[in-house]
Amino acid sequence: MLMRKWYKWSLSLLATLPLILSMSACSSRSAVSNSRLDTIKNRGKLICGVSGQLPGFSYVKANGEYAGLDVDICRAIAAAIFDDPKKVEYRNLNAKERFTAVQTGEVDILSRNTSWTISRDTSVGLEFAPVVFYDGQGIMVRKNSNIKKLEDLKDKSICTQTGTTNEQNLSDQMRQKGITYKPLVFEDVNTTYATYEQGRCEAITSDRSQLVSRRSTFSKPDEHVVLDVVLSKEPLTPAVANGDSKWFDVVKWTVYGLINAEELGVNSQNVSQLTNSSNPEIKRLLGTEGDLGKGAGLSNDFVARIIKHVGNYGEIYERNLGKNSELKLDRGLNKLWNQGGILYAPPFR
Incomplete structure (x- = not known):
C-alpha cells in the first residue's frame, strides 16, 4: 500500500515539474525585464x-x-x-x-x-x-589652536555630521585612546561646517577630502589645517x-x-x-x-x-x-x- 502511494505521488510530482520549471523561468525573465536599466x-x-x-x-x-x-x-x-x-x-x-x-x-x-x-x-x-x-577620515582645526594630535583634543568640542561613519569612527578612536571630548552632531552638512567656522567647536571631523573641499569655501581657508591623522579607511x-x-x-x-x-x-x-x-x-x-x-x-x-x-x-x-x-x-x-x-x-x- 505504501509503495503504491509513493508511486502515485512520484508520478504527480513528475507531472507538475515542467510547470514549476516554467514558472521559475518566467520569474527569472520577469526580474530581468523589470530592471531599473x-x-x-x-x-x-x-x-x-x-x-x-x-x-x-x-x-x-x-x-x-x-x-x-x-x-x-x-x-x-x-x-x-x-x-x-x-x-x-x-x-x-x-x-x-x-x-x-x-x-x-x-x-x-x-x-x-x-x-x-x-x-x-x-x-x-x-x-x-x-x-x-x-579616502580616510581626518580632523581639521585652526592653525593657531596648537592642536597637533588626537591627544590635544582632550575635553575639546568636535563637530561632526549624523548619519555618517565619521561619528562612530571618532567615538571608537577616542574611546580606544581614553580621550574625553565633546561631540557636537548636526544633520545638515552646511550647519556642521558653519558651526565650526564660527568657532562654536574647536575641531571638525569628516573624510579628509571633504575637509579640504569645504575649507576652500571658508572666508579665510589659510587659517585652518587638516591634521596629519587618519582615523579610518573610507572607500x-x-x-x-x-x-x-x-x-x-x-x-x-x-x-x-x-x-x-x-x-x-x-x-x-x-x-x-x-x-x-x-x-x-x-x-x-x-x-x-x-x-x-x-x-x-x-x-x-x-x-x-x-x-x-x-x-x-x-x-x-x-x-x-x-x-x-x-x-x-x-x-x-x-x-x-x-x-x-x-x-x-x-x-x-
Whole structure:
C-alpha cells in the first residue's frame, strides 16, 4: 500500500515539474525585464542622488551646472546608456536621507561620497559599485589652536555630521585612546561646517577630502589645517538598490571602463583615433571587436561613448580634484595599481 502511494505521488510530482520549471523561468525573465536599466531607458534620463554641497565631488557652479567627481560618474553612466552625458537629473540628498532615496526608488543611483561598509552592504538594501575614491577620515582645526594630535583634543568640542561613519569612527578612536571630548552632531552638512567656522567647536571631523573641499569655501581657508591623522579607511563608492544585477552591471562596468581606459592610455583626446587601434585590449574596450557591451544591455561602444564625453578616470580626477582643480589633491592611493596606487579594474575580456 505504501509503495503504491509513493508511486502515485512520484508520478504527480513528475507531472507538475515542467510547470514549476516554467514558472521559475518566467520569474527569472520577469526580474530581468523589470530592471531599473529598462526604466531609465524608457524615461530618457538618469536620476542621480548627489550631495550638491561638496566642491570637487558634487556642487553647483555659478552657471547652474553640476560638477565634481561624483557628478562625472553619473555623466559617464548617462553617456554609456544614451550617448549623452547631459541626460541626468540630479537630486541633492543629505547624509540622513540618501539611503532611503535609493530604497524607495526616488533615485536610480547614489553617487555621493558614501563609504562602503558591511552594515550598509548587508542591511540597508544597497549594492555598492567599485570604489571611485579611496579616502580616510581626518580632523581639521585652526592653525593657531596648537592642536597637533588626537591627544590635544582632550575635553575639546568636535563637530561632526549624523548619519555618517565619521561619528562612530571618532567615538571608537577616542574611546580606544581614553580621550574625553565633546561631540557636537548636526544633520545638515552646511550647519556642521558653519558651526565650526564660527568657532562654536574647536575641531571638525569628516573624510579628509571633504575637509579640504569645504575649507576652500571658508572666508579665510589659510587659517585652518587638516591634521596629519587618519582615523579610518573610507572607500567612497556609488550605490544602487539590491536585487537588480542588470542595472548593477552597467554601473559597475562604467566605473571599470573609466579605470581600464586610463590604464590603456585611452583618453578624450585620442579615443576617436584609437578606434582603429590594432591592440586587441583596446579594440575590446572600445567595442570595435567582440560584443561585450551587448551582454550588459548597452551598445558595444559604450566605453568609447564614455571617454569621448567625460574622459577616463585620470582626466576626471585631475579636472575635479587634482592638478587642474582648485583643490590640488594628490592622487595617492587613487593612482593606478601599476603607478603606486591601488586603483584596479578587471579586464574587458
